[in-house]
Amino acid sequence: MFERITQNLARLIPRQKANPAGEGNWHPGPYTVSGGVIPAGSPLNFWQCDIDPISGPCSSIVEACTWAYIRAVAQLPGYHKKELGNGGTETVTTSALSRVLRAPNGYQSPSDFLVHLVRSLLLTGNSYWIAQRNDRNEVTALHWTDPRLCRVREVAVQGQAFREVFYEIADNPLVKFDGLGFRLGSIIIPARDVLHVKLATPRHPLIGETWLRALAIELANRAAISNTASTISSNQSRPSGVLETDLVLTKAQVEELRERWNAQSAGMNAGGTPILTQGLKFHAVSMSNEDAQLVEQLKLTDRTVAAVFGVPPMLVGIAEAGSTKSAEAQMAEWLASGLGWLINHIEVAFDLFFGLAVVPAGREWTEYDTRILLRADFKTRMEGLARAVQSGILAPNEGRELEGYKAVEAGDEPRVQQQMVPLSWEPPAPAPAPAPAPELPDKEDEEEPANDNEDADEAEDEDAQRAIMAYQLRAILGKRDENPAA
Numbered sequence: 260m261f262e263r264i265t266q267n268l269a270r271l272i273p274r275q276k277a278n279p280a281g282e283g284n285w286h287p288g289p290y291t292v293s294g295g296v297i298p299a300g301s302p303l304n305f306w307q308c309d310i311d312p313i314s315g316p317c318s319s320i321v322e323a324c325t326w327a328y329i330r331a332v333a334q335l336p337g338y339h340k341k342e343l344g345n346g347g348t349e350t351v352t353t354s355a356l357s358r359v360l361r362a363p364n365g366y367q368s369p370s371d372f373l374v375h376l377v378r379s380l381l382l383t384g385n386s387y388w389i390a391q392r393n394d395r396n397e398v399t400a401l402h403w404t405d406p407r408l409c410r411v412r413e414v415a416v417q418g419q420a421f422r423e424v425f426y427e428i429a430d431n432p433l434v435k436f437d438g439l440g441f442r443l444g445s446i447i448i449p450a451r452d453v454l455h456v457k458l459a460t461p462r463h464p465l466i467g468e469t470w471l472r473a474l475a476i477e478l479a480n481r482a483a484i485s486n487t488a489s490t491i492s493s494n495q496s497r498p499s500g501v502l503e504t505d506l507v508l509t510k511a512q513v514e515e516l517r518e519r520w521n522a523q524s525a526g527m528n529a530g531g532t533p534i535l536t537q538g539l540k541f542h543a544v545s546m547s548n549e550d551a552q553l554v555e556q557l558k559l560t561d562r563t564v565a566a567v568f569g570v571p572p573m574l575v576g577i578a579e580a581g582s583t584k585s586a587e588a589q590m591a592e593w594l595a596s597g598l599g600w601l602i603n604h605i606e607v608a609f610d611l612f613f614g615l616a617v618v619p620a621g622r623e624w625t626e627y628d629t630r631i632l633l634r635a636d637f638k639t640r641m642e643g644l645a646r647a648v649q650s651g652i653l654a655p656n657e658g659r660e661l662e663g664y665k666a667v668e669a670g671d672e673p674r675v676q677q678q679m680v681p682l683s684w685e686p687p688a689p690a691p692a693p694a695p696a697p698e699l700p701d702k703e704d705e706e707e708p709a710n711d712n713e714d715a716d717e718a719e720d721e722d723a724q725r726a727i728m729a730y731q732l733r734a735i736l737g738k739r740d741e742n743p744a745a
Contacts, residue, residue, distance in 0.1 A: 338626050
């Protein structure tokens, strides 16, 4: 009798779930509350200490939008760029920044590094990385920490208007710190040794706010719709169709008809063709108007989430029937707005942390090469490089270097077509016209040229004849003088 009463009482008293920390014992957290998760070490009156529950993804569309950014950013190679005096740029390969971009730490690849950075940034609004330095005070590694367990601490200094900033950082599971913090398992680090990438900071200049805060109502509605649909699906019994007849069937006939129908259309025989006789008719059960409205509401919520994240709907599986934009146009718009902004936001955070914004000699910056996004689009890459080379923007060897090809002879100089001249160009002055050639006489009017040799011979003959005539005349006159009588 006593045992029966004890068993009945045990059925009425609900069983308590097992507590890993023991009944009534303190456990480090984190604590799950309505609306999110309270970080470990938070006080019981967390709502009075300006500590809000951190909402997790809790939605497939949020994960889809987050991973759309991660897949794009994680494949970008990072470089340390420097501006040259002639207006060009060069890639620095010996700096601390270039080494960290190639190998962030000993257990993460550059892709893993960007996956953790982008994911923690989008879901919590902050991403914290502890810097490890060498003997030359150069950053040699960056270690990720859970942003939900990190806090900003301001310390007032006497005589200073601005407070000194420190970070209370939780332990990395792979890196243990021997330090003293405000709570167990944490360490206090100055701001110069923490890479802090954050989103908008409406409440505090050093505390970023995630975009999920703007989607609280949409995500709550989506969760309620999903829970309701799951409950209805698990509790209701909706067949795919019904058989109708005007005949009155007995229970045995109904059972036999159901067995025959299942034998022809269920299990391994799905897709068979049952033969209906005696006035039997099959009517398929379609989706109701309420179900259709539920689906449309989910689509509207997903579009709102994608719009807040700045992701094209097609990237997260949302089809837009009335959209006139092509896939290429949506990708270009995303790169110029949402994705482009996030890449630049990360680059500027690196510049500020490594001190590139205050370099005195020339400008230096961090650059993630977005050309890698066109790696699978061979046609677009070749068309772009061909136009750049033909327009004289790139030399042939520069275009070949971008594709990983070796240099060729006489390919270091840009080339343009000959008619490509600046607007200020003037043609050279024309050369003076040559003097006209002398006119040649016609052959009919042309006299034979005089022979100088013949003229000289004729003159000599005339002189000889005159000499002979003078000699003869003197001889005659001499004889007359000798004989006057004659």
